[in-house]
Amino acid sequence: MLAAIYALIACGYVLVYRVSRVLNLAHGELMMLGAYALMLTAAQFTTYWPAAIAAAVGLSLLTGVLVYLFLMRKMTGEMVLAAVLTTVALGILLRGVMVLVWSAQQQYPAQALGVANTSIALPGGARISFFSALLILTTLLVYGALLSFLRFGRWGIRMRAAGQSPLLAAQRGINLHAVYALAWGLSTLTGALAGILIALDSGLDQTMAIIGLKAFPAALVGGLDSLVGALAGSLIVASAEVLLIHYVDPLLSEVVPFLVLIAMLVVRPWGLFGTREELDRV
Amino acid sequence: MSEPLLSVDKLEVVYQRAITAVQGITLSAQQGQIVGILGTNGAGKTTLLRAISGFHGTDDARVTEGTIRFKGRRIENIEPHRIARSGIALVPEREKVFPNLTVAENLLVPAAPGLVLAERKRQEAQVLQFFPKLEELHARTAGLLSGGERQMLAIAAALVAKPELLLVDELSLGLAPVVVEDLAARLVQIRRELGITVLLVEQSAAVALEIADYSYVLENGRIVLDGDRARLTNHPDIQEFYLGQSSGKRRSYRDVKQYRRSRRWYG
């Protein structure tokens, strides 16, 4: 379950990083924004909850594209650090605005939509809530779609090409802005999906951004430019977290992902499935 | 003569709003010609090609004066992908292939609007005819190719989008003479079979003069000399400074410098 959450969030980091070499540290906040967008759409589509979710996800896609067009586009060609800090600043801004608009209180979009989070019995006696199941399913679907898109689709290959050498890609007739905007849009979309489903499952408040930040080590452990890596990294980080919390100390929850990350960086800095060359090239 | 495919008129390019790299260049290329651009390091050859193929934001460069016309349309200062789509393909000097993609994937990258899939496949097959070696290497990661193979891949990738004008920056850079000769022969063949116009930038005058129909010599961002093969190969300056055949008259370095400076001015 935790692994699915992390994986769904982590692929957002990977998407943006892979294409534009920018680490989007506002991902947690964008994901939270997606969840709050659900509160908005919930008011519109009270009767039919999938419509509300779809509308919120669509809004998020749009948000991602707009963030690129109005903010990150200005940062192309700047230092990577500056670009990363811009995302940090964006995160701070979003967080402030979200508190202003929706207040810091815990909210339950599931109630607003009038859906019951029934639990489903699994074979083997375990039980899982409806939205958790939905989340796991979504993660699998998203990964399946993204992987085939990037591997086989022409646009996928172009996204990879743009990530490696933007200049050459442009000279080969690729519209970089379109590719980047697409990456941001997709990334925000997947993030929002995660945010929405978590919110439906367990409510929504300001701590959600922290989950977003914790998913980021998962992306790094797997290798920042690899989707398969993000999946594997999420599994590792999530199981480490569950085990350590269970057997050692519940306070560790916030630290575990980063502990795993340090271990990983010492042994294999480019991650499980990442590409090595960009780390150290003369 | 009919209207040239590419015509550059009094072009001036400025980097970072301060450094003028190209000043008042005028040149043109007819349909189906191979046009050579000669010049030493820093003469502004790459800058000229980038001006034609479109600057990228990170270059911080602009065409500040003059015009570039391709098929009659002005193309200065528009985005590289739009220029590429209008039929100009560049084989860059340094980063010429996507190192983490395979050879086959590299050939898939170029966007070619207006080409239906079947047509594109045909184009790809035709391009690969010129470079049969790439077919064997199709699953290899491009970053692992040798210099010559990389150059072949770059040219092939430039051609799959079916351009009308091919810009080649330093065909011979870092390659062995045999390989260069081979590549030059391919270029001639490509021009003949596809009817493409080629703008070939070279430091090595021997290579360029051999295959170019018409050549321009660039120095310090200006054109100092131009002419067809016969005129340039027999020109004393070209013989002395680019082909290394000393006429035996001017010996001291100072004389040479003096001489070069005087030449520069009537360009």
Added chain:
Amino acid sequence: MSRRPRASGYFRTGYAQDLKLVETRTERWSLSAFLMALLAFPFFASPFQLDLANQVFLASIGALALMLLTGYAGQISLGHAGLLAAGAFTAGILFKEMNAPVWVTLPAATIAGALLGVVFGLPSLRLRGLYLAVSTLALHFLVVYLGGEYEARRGFSTGIVIDAPKLGGWTISGGRTWYFILGAFAGATLLLCLNLLRSGTGRAWAAIHAKETVAEALGIGVAAHKLLAFVISSALTALAGALFAYYRGFVSVEAFSLFLTIQYVAMIIIGGMGSLLGAILGAVFVTLFPYAIEAAIGALPGAQRYAGSLFAVNYAAFGVVMILFLVLEPLGLVGVWKRIQTYFLLWPFKHRPMPGSRR
């Protein structure tokens, strides 16, 4: 800091002149005037203003340390809050557990910072850029976790209270006393940085910043110099952390969130990368910013309505300012300052002549 020639010409005729920190008479005059003003300030300022000034001094030490590391040696670090926390906790724990006096705890905090600097710096030997930033971020979480663990284990769930420091028989307290002490520390840090940067170490950092492999090829010990940058920067930061702990009389992990790191990074960005003056300007700006916002909102009609969400407004405004600086003025406040300077120097001309651009 004025290491560049004046617009009117380059008048240095010997190396001794090149080494001087203060060059022209005007510069000497304005510097002395500024120092006098600094010295006189506490005798006119209100306690609130004094507190602000003290916070600026503390922030300046931290910002200078970070500037050394990131702006000059080119090593990105997102572990700054962790280092501040380490300094503060070293002081706090030594005080609580052994009742250690201030002349023990401050050096101890500095040494702890230096040691941590080695730990933070080790990844830099293998990692670069983003990956390095992330590894320091990870260490930040680790340090803060350990601090929190200590608080929890020893039952100081709300934080550690530290008594005002005593030196001999003299107790340090009161805004004005602190003003001079913190000011002295900040001044000393500035001088240290200035001199470090003029030395071979500074040049080695510049070389590493520009291109590591080339620096290595030029015979610069890249690994050693990187570590040194981390050690010096971390030691200074931890010292600032310890001073902070004494100044506030209180240590708690809550104070050392990721947001603090972001604030420090914002200082060097907003101030202007690669400039010590920038670090100080940035420290002033970022420290005073929330108070300015508060004042601005207080002045607005209907202030009551926003009072509860002041912190959110602050957050949002801070984000906006950071974005504006990053997008519009990558050179930061120093860049603005330089532009104004150049404008008046060159007036009525618009551009500096480019050397060799026209014959």
